[in-house]
Amino acid sequence: MGGSYLENFRENLIFWIWELKNNLKIIEMKTFLLHTFIFFTFLITAEITAQNTPISSELVLLDVETGKEKIILHEQRHFEAPNWSRDGKHLIINTKGKLEKISVKGKHLGIIDTGFADNCNNDHGLSFDGKWLIISHNDPRVSSSGGNSRIFILAANGGIPRLITSNYPSYWHGISPDNQWVTYCAMRDGQWDVYKAHVITGEEIRLTDADGLDDGPEYSYDGEWIYFNSHRTGRMHIYRMRPDGSEQTQLTFDDYDNWFPHPGPDNKSVAYIAYIEDQKGAHPFGKDVKLRLLDVETGESRDLTPIFYGGQGTLNVHSWSPDGKQIAFVRYNSKAE
Template sequence: MRSSVEIHDIATGETRVVWQTDRLVEAPNWSRDGSHLIINGDGRLYRLGLDGSEPVEIDTGFATLCNNDHGLSPDGTTIAISDKTEFGKSAIYLLPAEGGTPRLVTRNLPSYWHGWSPDGNTVTYCGIRDQVFDIYTISVDGGEERRLTHGEGRNDGPDWSADGEWIYFNSSRTGQMQIWRIRPDGSDVTRITDSPYGDWFPHPSPDGKHLLVLSYDGDVFDHPRDLDVRLRLMDLDGGNARILFELFGGQGTINVPNWAPTGDRFAFVRYERES
């Protein structure tokens, strides 16, 4: 499988390739200073410069089975990762952005990190408890997790709005995966998309202007890899939705926050079909 890490400028509509590889890499995050991306591949994390240079591995200590749910804190000093080395199930850890020893956040498993609160004090994630997928938050210092959804379909992919007022997520509670949002205290659950697609991984832009969504064909329930998908841009309330472009991708394309700090560009991974 060939992976192409790319950047799309929403003002110009132009897309440029940052780096290509015959390895499977996934889920680019953008550094807070805009200088590089963080991607995962082969269970490890890598720092990828925007100049096309080869990626540099980030030391994640014992965590060598990292999945594609990772991201930098608002101040850029800490990386949240999801890794299954220690327990055999995905667990959330925090470690210094430059690399170091991971610190466990919650022993409730499996848990898949997806977003930081704007103040950096809380993370939001998808947790599977008794085969039920729901949205949770927890302090970066650990403690009790807060359950925001309660088994109304499958709930996944949470990401915080820049003003801290909302957590966006995807849910199948109406029978088809669509985008919803909820207050951090669990109130005011609101549907955002009413589309013919299977909508996943909503990412509000840092400037508070846009919402980026990965959309599968409507008959696709989960978020598999290797399908024709589309990236859609809309207002934060779901208005003015439009398809930016279609691509071959899915799982790994934009699983986690991927906007540039300025909110005018985003990173993603495109895949090439096997010949």
């Protein structure tokens, strides 16, 4: 599930007010209203500050074996969620509703034409064969309490998008190797779960029904598994299941909040982002995070990076290089430079 860091701020605002009400054990309504007013004032001030604070973004290529980083783009603006092209020559990032191509050397290659879909969020990516681009577009024609994101598909080089998911909100995360199914996080009847939909018919199938948020579903390269993250235990962890939803198995058990698993080309390695502190089921921007790599065969995870400033937008979608030697991610700095 994606969205800009400010969009998620607004969503989390409501969540934390509810937590305030429950946890402060306020008896008198006047006291509760006073605390609510103070809390809203604080958070609104923080959001205004965030909107006026320069954000620098770094597009980083990381060697997963050596840990060596190469910063190919550093700009005083906010961009998110790199995808690596299947030919290995460029990356795709999103910013202000648009998708941009950036060469592996950091050269701007232009905006991808997505037609009417001009409010894309950070859930986008390419098919395994590189022919198709799948986007999550915040569609102004619809609305719901969970958002208005719907999933569309178009030619990888741009064109007129075709709707896949008529239901909303739907946030894309994966596509099957045969291009028949897309996987995504969706809210239906107030519950966030993992779904898949047929690319041609739009048939929607629910894959998870556990309590708590299920998100980030992505197919393995061999098509045998769908990896996802779930808050069903009260902490966010990495899971996998078969494409029909069976054999749902927890893979991480540490004290981090683990999000957005991205299986590598070797079908053994899974890269993901770990929040250092418990985020209570949210995945906000501007937190201490690090990237980790899970060895599916041993069940062991290791750090790929030190702790850095990131979160929402850092590693939302698949960003492995075609040869499986590198991943791309975004690191942020909120201070003017």
